[in-house]
Structures are given as C-alpha cells and as structure tokens.
Amino acid sequence: MSDIKNEPLYQQIKNNIIEQIQSGKLRVGDRVPSEKELTEEFHVSQITTKNALAGLAEEGIVERIKGKGTFVCESKLTKSISHSKTSKGIIALILPSMKTKIEQEFVNYIEKYVSKNGYHLIIKITRESQFEEADAIEMYRKMNIEGMIIFPTEKASYNEAVLRLTLDKYPMVLIDRYMKNISTYSVTSENDVGTSDAISYLLTKGHEKIGLISPIFTNTVTEERAAGFENAFLKRGTTIDKNLWLTLNFNDISRSKTPTYIKEFLVSKPEITAVFTMNVELARYTYLAITSIKKETLRDIELLSFDPPGLAGVSFIKQDIDECSKKTVDLLVEQIEGIYNPQRIFVPVQVIVNEEEPL
Template sequence: MELHLYEQIYLYIIQEIKEGRLKAGDRLSSEKELAEQFGVSRITSKKALEKLADSGVIIRIQGKGSFVADHLTAGQGPKSITPPLVADDEKRLLGFITPNFSDEFGLKLLRSMEKQSAEHHYQLIIKRTFGDREEEIRAIQLFISLGVKGLLMTPIHGEHYNSELLRLVFDQFPIVLVDRYLKGIPVCSVYTDNKKASMDLTLHLIHKGHKKIAFLSPPEENTSTLEERLLGYTLAFTQEGMKLNKDYLITNLRGTLPENMDGEAKEKDKETLRVFLEQHPNVKAFVVSEFLIATMLANVIHSMGKSLEEFEIVCFDSMDDYLGQTPFTHIEQDEKQMGEAAVNMLVSQILGTSVPERTIVDHRMIVKK
C-alpha cells in the first residue's frame, strides 16, 4: 500500500532516530522546514509531527519546537507506525456545517456528501446553524473539539466573515466551502456558476419578448451566491443592449432566510411583493433567486385575483408538483456532483495534496412545459 505523505515524513524521522542521527533531546526541524524539505504543505508536516507526538517519539513544546523524547536512544525508535495509524482510523470524522437544507436544495447535496465520505471511509457529522452567527462559531468549535479531520461548510448570509472560520483558513486546516466562496480569502470552494445561470434565466425571458423583468432576492450582504445571481441578471441586459430599470430590483426579502422563517417576516415580504405588483402592473416577468420566493410570488399573484398565466416566473432550484411537473422554468444545480467534488477535495487536503481554490459545477436550465 502506498504511504501517505505525512507517513513518509514520520518514517524518515523514525529512521533518523534509529540510526543515531537524531538523539534524545535533539530539536527537530520545524513544520515549515519539513514542508520545504519534502515539498509538501505545512498541513502535512504538522500531521507528521502530531503523529510522532501521539506515539511518544517526540515532545512538542509550544513556542520552542519539537524534541526527541528522552527515553529514546539510537536503535530504540518505535517498532512500527501502526499505533498512530490505528488511532487515526478510529476517529475518521468530517464535519458539515450549513444554515439549513431542504427538498428544493440541499437534501441531495447532503446525501451525496454522506455517500462520498463513506467511500473514503469517513463518517460525516452535520450541524445546522439556522443562520445564527454565534451558533456557526459554536459549531466550528464543537467539531474541532470532536477531532474532525476536515470541515465542509456553507457559511451563513452576512456582511462580515466568521472570525473562527477565517482562523481555520489561515491555520491551513482542511476546509471546503460548498455553494459559495469568500471574496479575497484563499479557501477551497465548490459552487455553481451563479452568474452564468442567472444570465441564462434572464436571457430566456428576454428572448421570449419580455422587456420589463424584475429581480427578486434576499439581501446580498456579502453572500457570493446572491451577488453573482444579481450580477448575471444585470449582465444579460448589458449583453442585449437593454436598459436596466433599478426600480425592478427587490433585494430586501428576508422571509426565506433560515433565521427569519416565521410568519411575520414572510407576511412582510408578501406585502412588499403586493405593493410592487400594484405599482408596476406592466411587469409580467420575474427572475427569482430562490424557489421559495418564487412560490411566494405566485401565491401573492393568486391572492390578488390575477391569473398566473399572465406572468412568467423563472428561478433557482425547484420541487415538482403532485403530477411530477415543475411549476417554474428553473436552474437545476448538480447537487450530486457538488457533494462528491467537495468531499474529494477535502480528503485531498487532509492527505496533503494541493487542490484548486475554486471549482465550478455545471448546471442546466429546465424549461417548464
């Protein structure tokens, strides 16, 4: 069986001790020095040193470095690396932190990640934060305390990044963001090309003859998914040489956010949509960033005594009706591939292999019959 990179470093140091080149009390090379010597990441060299410490081969002293344990002399290194590897296998955990998941998006993704984790012989544990920043911080701290080897994460909506998440990124802890990325932060991310997908939806309406097209969304608030969808909508108008009416942008809908899924927030959103429809009776086409907002819009239209046949609504994600038909033309994200790619890249990081910073998963547009 081929050895992992950290195992090779582990064995190298064991051999150095056995052959007397490293003696009791000698200081080992630092994580950075070992990473440069073996051409690996600091995550890999750090893991090798951690395994040596777990085996009692070395002693790690914060701020000073790693030293060969006093009880070891030439020819008395550990007989094998089996003990640390067995201990490692006993706690093969990956964590997934997400605001929420539902049938229209997230459930297939979760199933895919669970299956792919099992393929790599890891157990996936899950924590929902329901859009609460403090709960997200506590979830990260909990998973780290449980000894997860890496984190899959969909950060919550918000104007500021989670400080605990940033600390993990800068410490080079294995982490993959799913369904979004952090601008300016070098962290592995897997997501749909939301800009292209939103352009596809908007161009679909334009090519059907619509010129007055509204855009509905929760606040972008530094959330890459929503920012890209708004950008794609605006770029479609630019591409077609059409003027964009900013009065048609409604980006303050909060009733579908995990932290606001109560009656009051939804009723406020419905009133916002009702007022818009009354003030802009000639707007008959809508690009909607989320399926739940699309269904809310349809309900408002119906409650106002208007016929849904007069309107065309396109959105991201969907659920079929009781006849197995989709109610809206929509973007279908490949949740299965997204989940598989995210887990594969997380495991690669754990094993010390470099991964691309961003991976875009293909989507397709499903046109309502």
C-alpha cells in the same frame, strides 16, 4: 500465496472487483463495470468478463439486472466488511438549515461521498447564526475531526472562525459560497452564467420588464446571480430597470407577510411581465402573489426561479448537487491526505423550461 499469474483471467477480474468492494470503492447498490468496460480495462475477451460477472452473481456478491447492468448486492462479503472495516475518521458538515429540498439533497450526496471515502459524517445546523457556526467550528476542532465542509451563513461578512481555519490551513471546503480575495478551497455552482442564461431566455420570449425578487445582497451567491441578471441585458443591449428589483431583509422574509409584500410590489409595477426569484422560498411566495393578482385582474406574470420550486409550469435553474458534493468531498480528502492547493471550483447548471426541456 498462489501466483496471481497462474489464476484464470476471469478469476483475476473477479478478485479485482472483490477487492474494490472490500476497499469501499464499490458499495451495496453501486453499478459494477459492464462486460464491455471490463474487456477494455483488462484487454481480454468478452467471454472472459462474462464468466467473471456470472461467477460473482452465482456467489451472491452481485446482481445482474437485464437492461440496467450489474450491481453490488447485500451478501456475506459486504456484511463482513461493514462489521470489520474501521472508519478513517470523522468529517463534519456545518450548514445554516435543512428547510429546502436542495439542502437535503446536499446532505444526502455529501454523506454518500464521505462514506465512499471511508469516513463518517456528523452534522450541525446553525440556523443562520454566526455564533452557532463559530461554536460548531470550535467544538469540532477540539474533537480532532479530520476536516470540515461548511455552508456559510447568509451574513454580510464571513465568520472569523472560518477565516482562522483558512489561515491555519485546516482541512476545510466552503460549499455554495466562497470568500473573495482569500485563498481557500470552495465549490459553488455557476450562479452568474446560469442566471444570465435564464434571463436571456425571458428576454428572447419578449419580456423586457423583468422583476427581480431577492434577499439583500450579502454574499457571493446573491451577488453573482444579480450580476448574471445584469449581464443578460448587457449582452442583448437592452436597458435594465433596477426599479423593478425588490430586495428583502432576511428578518422580513416569512410566509405570513412576504407574499403580501411581493403582491403590493407587483401591483405597483404593472409593467412587469416576468419575475426572477433568487431562491425557492421566494419563488413560492411570489407564486402565491402572482396567483392572487391573476385571479383579481387576469394579469399574467411569468415566474422563473433559481432551483426547482416544485411548482407546475415554473421554469428554473437546476444545480448539479451530485457533482458539487463529489467535488467538495474530493477536495477535502485531498487536504486530509496532505495536499494543500487551494482552488475555487464552479460547477455548471442548466435552465429547465417548464420542468421539461433543458435549454
């Protein structure tokens, strides 16, 4: 074996990048550190790092795109790695549905980070059934998979199968929701802070009678968002009217009847000038109701939603799905590698006004 010290500096940098590709830290499409970043990392001149990247580009390992950077591209090297590299194992993702864009984004980013860490991902959709959730957990335990990422169902109580995973210290991370007073790993967005900021924005605009449309409060997500709603009024010293809150049972939420039900509620509360909805599905149903009311009476009601509903002119709270997914996978890999230190992580959100300007 040749002494690495005898290799030119640019070759050492090339080898370092190739090793990152071989280990899976860098995959096809990933950006390679810039000349400046490599200069700072290796304490060499920028000419040296430029030669290293140019050499990799000549060999077809990376592609340099002017104004954007250097990226790993499909090559003999990456193809040989994909054929020869063995997976570290399988990670399971259990989620209630994949109806919304948010859920689809979570799956996309979780798969990305699971793959980056050398694992394969398998998915089970429970369709909001705790029985399906319990069966999936039992099935995956028998399969001896490495760990699980679980979006719990929207039920009032947590599944006993999920609790057993926690008691057994089985590698597992809850995402989106968490278990109160139970020490486990979880990653969720800052639901209370985000909702408080959103309602504060509406109050600042002069809205005092703000309606809330929500599923019944059965988990930490809805509870925290409701608390954030109340906190905005408390901070402003404004009286909150909970008669303007409409909570719906999950079985009553459907496209066929919910828009009509929301319309009847809003018509019965003419003082409401703005509405906050807990999720995208309710935002779309509320939008239909508001549109119908406006056509009939010219009454205009401002709508704001948690998560982007894809409706022009509707402000919303934006979760950082990428960061939530990365944190989740990092915590699971930590457990798989033998570290057990349960923690609850909250990821910041942004209020996006009219889909344009963040507050």
